Every structure is written in structure tokens, then in C-alpha cells.
Amino acid sequence: MLTNWRLFQDVLREQQPNNRKWLDDDACYRVAWRVIRDWVMSQMALIETEMVKTEQVFLPYAITQDGVSTIYDRVLNSNLLLQSGD
Secondary structure, eight states: OOOOHHHHHHHHHHHOTTOGGGGOHHHHHHHHHHHHHHHHHHHHHHHHTTSSOHHHHHGGGOBOTTSSOBHHHHHHTSTTSOOOOO
């Protein structure tokens, strides 16, 4: 799973403009990955308690055969999404 930590940094700077630690790229990178780690641990708890299946949680992040895009990317860029009723 990749993280776009620079977008994360932008959000932190906007939410906390007086906090200078968000100017430090290394700090933002580490915090972004910590958020991902916490999210994965939460999802694993749901899987372990059999509230969800692994596929339900992680399938959108599976890398496709091209080795670059995810299943989420493929669905987003295809006609598989439901269109609005307009």
C-alpha cells in the first residue's frame, strides 16, 4: 500500500497552520505511515473477530497485473461504476 504523504502534509499544514513540525518532510512521512499502520491494525482486528473477510477490506488495494494500478484504480477508471440516474 502506498501513501501520498505529501497530500497528508498539506492537510496537516492547513488544519494546524501554527504547528511548524508539519514543515518537516521526514516527520510527515513517518506520521502518514503511522496512520496507515493504525488503519491496518484496526482492519486486522475486524478480520480476526470475523466481522469482515480479508477480501472485503484489502481487495481494493490489490495490485493488478500491470504492477502499477490497484483494483480500485481499475474500477474508478472503467465503466464498472454505477452512473447517476440523470
